[in-house]
Amino acid sequence: MAYPFRHEKETRILSEYFGDPEARTLDGWKKRGGYQALRKAIEMGRDAVIEEVKASGLRGRGGAGFPTGVKWSFMPKEKTGPSYLLVNSDESEPGAFKDRELIRWTPHQLIEGALIGAYAIQADHVYIYVRGEFFEPAQVVARAIEEAYQNGLAGKNILGTGIDIDVTLHLGAGAYICGEETALMNSLEGRRGQPRVKPPFPAVSGAFGRPTTINNVETLCAVPHIINKGAAWYRGFGTEKSPGTKLFNVSGHVVRRGNYEFPLGFPMHELLYDVCGGIRDGRKLKAVIPGGSSVPILAAEECDINLDYESVIAAGSMLGTASVIVMDDRTCMVKQVRRMVEFYAHESCGQCTPCREGTAWVAKIMRRIEAGLGTEADLEKLVDLSTNMTGTTICVLSDSCAAPVMSSLKKFKDDYLGHIHHGACPVAAAAVA
Ligand SMILES: Cc1cc2nc3c(=O)[nH]c(=O)nc-3n(C[C@H](O)[C@H](O)[C@H](O)COP(=O)(O)O)c2cc1C
Ligand code: SF4
Structure with missing residues (x-):
């Protein structure tokens, strides 16, 4: 099946199998190298996994860009009871449409990344929190979780290693605020989806009052690749402070809207005019919101920048979720x-x-x-x-x-x-x- 959004210049790592229905199944995912990273991670040991992710420089793709390995290292080393890894697939930010594509096409990429994360932080349970309106992607995830259980990849004694990690899908009810990490925890617990005052931080007291880490879908999807190919390989993409590739979800007044994967630091001009075919109807660019509706608007003359966390901040905005909203000169x-x-x-x-x-x-x-x-x-x-x-x-x-x-x-x-x-x-x- 042809995926509508492709460009020959892309560096497709996370999105390589978008549009490939076979990659959604466990057999198809395994044929494409799936679950080798999980086995390798368990052989490496928890601390080595966290160090590798730290060394890769992977930063959270949910908006804030916080270093993932550092976040994982906040979890207590001593187990005193249950702890959790939450997967944030709420994705309600206006302009954002990348996580739904990752779970729709590559659910096992996410489950594998989440299992590696859970193993590294000693979480007993992964909750995948999916926005309620994502009905079809959620069904894909539900099927993939079932396959993972049936094949010894989730639940008791995963891969015969004696490690137990449960995986549960939880559907939200379509409230934007439930994407905020502590509101998501409240919602998961069956409470009203309202953010909590911090501290305590989730690694100390999160879901159900227990140590919890929360990560975005795209963040976790990058993890199996980092474990398979190494931190140095990952650092071969992007910039020193913003390593790796990123899904740029472009909407608005360009000729070809869509999800495009490029190394961080990719020039905005090239993204808009080459990859996306320029401004629709031959109009002029008026403004761009580079990171989803929550970040400051850039005027056309400020848009000659590279798309990495630091460069966008230097231009007066933020990369956020890299959900690029383009507005032409007819926009009020x-x-x-x-x-x-x-x-x-x-x-x-x-x-x-x-x-x-x-x-x-x-x-x-x-x-x-x-x-x-x-x-x-x-x-x-x-x-x-x-x-x-x-x-x-x-x-x-x-x-x-x-x-x-x-x-x-x-x-x-x-x-x-x-x-x-x-x-x-x-x-x-x-x-x-
Ligand atoms: C109002 C609000 C909505 C948010 N919505 C999302 C969301 O839909 N998905 C997401 O991953 N992060 C969202 N975040 C950020 C999360 O609170 C959290 O930082 C993120 O899930 C951490 O994952 P990461 O470290 O992998 O980026 C939101 C934050 C706020 C304040
Ligand atoms: S916690 Fe406060 S800032 Fe956040 S959505 Fe609720 S009212 Fe607004």
């Missing part, structure tokens, strides 16, 4: 930011006043401005609210709402002023003219 920033803000207002869990009240208030002002009923005082209020919503809450959903507001006000103020002074969208008017 007021409308786009209003839509994002409404999303955050809807998804706020309501625990923190700056977030609960701030997201709703910002959304109200944005609606007023878009309708042509705003004033310049509204812009000052937006800055004031966004400032007070940043760094003041339990989790960063509040900051995520403020980021596009602040960056769009700084870089696209004319869009706001057009609405305020002319009572209508200046961009729409220009597109009609």
Whole structure:
């Protein structure tokens, strides 16, 4: 089956078997080298696995880019009871669509990576938390877990080594906040999906009050490759501080949207104009959100950068999930930011006043401005609210709402002023003219 998103320049490691239905089955996965890394990891021993992952420089692909091996090393060495590895497959960030493809096409790649991770941190149980709307990918994962149990790869005495690791699929109910690690733990426990105050950190007291590590799907999918081929091989891709490959999920106004795997540090210009075929309908680029809706917007003139964690920060944004949202010159920033803000207002869990009240208030002002009923005082209020919503809450959903507001006000103020002074969208008017 032809997978719709391919480019000959890609370095396909995690996504090599996208579109290949046989790779979804255990037999097919084994034929492609599957589960050799799990056996090798157990032969290496727990500490050596953690050291190898540390040496690879693998950084979490769930958004924050925290070093995976270092995170694993936070787990207690002494076992005093059950401990857990949680797989975060909630993927509700607007713009993100990579994890669902990884689990849909290569469920055993994830299960193998999760088993290696669980073995390394001495977790007895892996919970794969999949967003509720991912019905078909979740079924694929459920089948793969069943195959793993039937073939001695999960459950008691895996691979005849005497090691027991259970694997359970858990479906969420489609709340964005349940992707935040501690909200996910609450949701898994059957509680309301609200983030917890840290400390305690999950490695001390996580799911069910026990030591827990949580990793993103893409992070864990990289692990079997690192174990099979070594940290030095992995470091052969990407940059010194951002090693390895990354799935870039590109959406918006490009000719060929899709998931493309490249080494970190790949030039944004090449991604947009070569791989994705340039801006749709021959239009001009207006802005890019490089890492999912939660990160600051870059104006077209800021987009000549490399896509690694450090370079994107230096440009004033963040790589996040590398979910690249492209906007052409017909895009009204007021409308786009209003839509994002409404999303955050809807998804706020309501625990923190700056977030609960701030997201709703910002959304109200944005609606007023878009309708042509705003004033310049509204812009000052937006800055004031966004400032007070940043760094003041339990989790960063509040900051995520403020980021596009602040960056769009700084870089696209004319869009706001057009609405305020002319009572209508200046961009729409220009597109009609
Ligand atoms: C509001 C919010 C939503 C999040 N959603 C996700 C998500 O859907 N998937 C994910 O992997 N991480 C998500 N994260 C990040 C997780 O909290 C956590 O950092 C991540 O799962 C850790 O995995 P990693 O170290 O492999 O990146 C979210 C964070 C916040 C604040
Ligand atoms: S910042 Fe918002 S989403 Fe996060 S805990 Fe507070 S109220 Fe809930």
